Amino acid sequence: MIYFDNSATTQISPEALTTYNTVSQKIWGNPSSLHNLGETAWNLLQQSRKQIADLFSVQPGEIVFTSGGSEGDNWVIKGTALAKQQFGKHIITSSVEHAAVRNSLHQLEELGFDVTYLPVDGEGRVDPAAVQEAIRPDTIMVSIMAVNNEIGTVQPIKEIGKILNNYPRIHFMVDAVQAIGKGLDDVVFSDRVDFATFSGHKFHAPRGTGFVYKKNGRQLMPLVNGGGQEQGLRGGTENTPGDAAMAKAIRLMKEKETVTVQREREVKQRIMDHLKDFPHVKVFSKNDAGFAPHILCFAIVGVRGETVVHAFEDQGIYLSTTSACSSKKDTETSTLSAMKVPQNIAECAVRVSLGDQNTLAEAEQFNQTFDELYAGFKKILD
Template sequence: MIYFDNSATTKIEDSVLKTYNVASQEYFGNPSSLHKLGLKAFELLETSRKKIAELMNFKTHEVFFTSGGTEGNNWIIKGTAFKKREFGKHIITTSIEHPSVMNSMRQLEELGYEVTYLPVDKTGHINVDDLKKAIRDDTILVSTMAVNNEIGAIQPIKEIARVLDNYPSISFHVDAVQAIGKGIEDKIIDPRVDFYTFSGHKFHAPRGIGFIYMKEGKQIEPLMAGGGQEKNLRSGTENTPAIAAMARALRLLKENESAKHDTMLKLKTMLVEHLEKMDNTHVFSKLDDNFAPHIICFTLDGVRGETTVHTFEERDIYISTTSACSSKKGLESSTLKAMSTRENIATSAVRVSLDENNTEAEMNEFLKNLDEIHDHFQILN
């Protein structure tokens, strides 16, 4: 089996699963309970929070646990909008965001908020000048993804941050779900950012766990009322085993991160250079510093994306259409549409997404099968 769908989810790492199992069996108390079993679980919870903060160079009290990227994005966007509504109801985002962001924005629009959706160019990047023009006196939030989940475009986070240096009252949120552990933190981590979203299952932790960064001094409204966990901001009994497992997964992810980046980039280069020599293909993920090393979006022209996915699956090779969140709905790529890509091309797009465990031998096997599949459909067409 060759698994090239790591942007959808990653396989849980063996030692991470062991941590989860041990924590489930030995730290099963409720962290809010007063007895020693509860205290034991609470200590594990806070030790995990501290470890995550250290690994990310955050302060411990700036880390809050969630169920994953979707909850994190919803919480930050809506929580900021509700907290700052007396100061304005204008939000700026981009036209290529994840559905958890886009649908949050649409919900806020129904509540009377105004949202500006910045366009992207042919490579999937925004123009910072468009951001400058969009800022108004009543703008309260700018929200953008760090790495696009469909084509891997890295947004100019540092440039956006420098613009927002002049607007300290505007909150700045970055969806970093696809960016963590890819050796590109220097492009996406900036002191001007007020909120980051992260999801554990994107880096070999269990599903259903994630965390957000909320800069010291910033405030958002809670979305869930209840027992007052996470400093009264995110109620619900904490998933202590998954949190401990996520802390371990993050530590493993950060080990030799530059070497892991180089591994992914080498494999990406093999695929992109191979595709560029083929007829009737389009490659949307470039080999430059403005793209992440692990995502390659391309087409076999004239073949629908889901057909290509299932043809590879028959050979025990797993890739995806452009977004796992939309693939079963058969939707055209929202990113490629925003890039003004012709519909017949956009509906042919598929995504290969790598991680540090993929190998050159796997890529060579993938390329062999790619050639065979390409030639087969060329004959049919």
């Protein structure tokens, strides 16, 4: 089996799984309890929080545990709206955001908020000047993803941050789910970013784990009210085993990040070099600094994406159409549509998303399989 769908989810690492099982069995007290079992669990939770904070050079109090990226996106967007609605109801975002951001904003629009959806260029990138142009006196938030989950575009977060330095009261949120472990920490944690969201299952942590980076001093209303957990920002008994396992997964990921990024770039390039020779193939991603190392989106024009996905699956190679969150829905591909790619081409798009375990040998096997499948598809393309 060759697994090229790491942007959808990753397999939990053996080390993270061991941590999860050990904590579940031995440190199972409620961190809010006053007795020794609770104190032990509380200390482990804080140790996990500090480990993550240290790895990203932020403060432990700026790390808030969640259940994943979608919760983080919903919370920061709606929490900002609730906290700042007396100052304004205008939010700026891009036209290529993840569904968790997009649908949260649609819900706010139904409640009377005004959202500006910025266009993107032919590479799926927002123009920072468009952000400047869109800012109004009643703007309370700008939300731009770090890495596009469909074609891998790295957004100009630093440049947008420089613009927002002139507007200190506007919250700046970055969906960083696809950026973690990809050599992009300087983008995600640039000085002007107020919030960044992360999902554990994208980097070999258990599903149902994640965290939000919340800059000290930024106001945010809770989305889940409860017993005062997570500094009163997210109620509910903490997922101590999951959070400890996530901290372990992040540490392991960071230890080999440089090697992983280099290998992903090499694997991606090997496939791209092969695809460029086929007349019916359209490649949407690039492999320079403007694109993440792990995402490659292409289309065999004339063959629907789901047909290509299942054809590779029959050969033991797993990829996806575009975003796994919407691949089973009969909807337009949001990023490619925003890039003005014709719908008949966009519906043919598939995504290869790499991880730290993928190799050049797998790229060669992919290319060989592609040749065989393309020969079969060519009968309907010519």
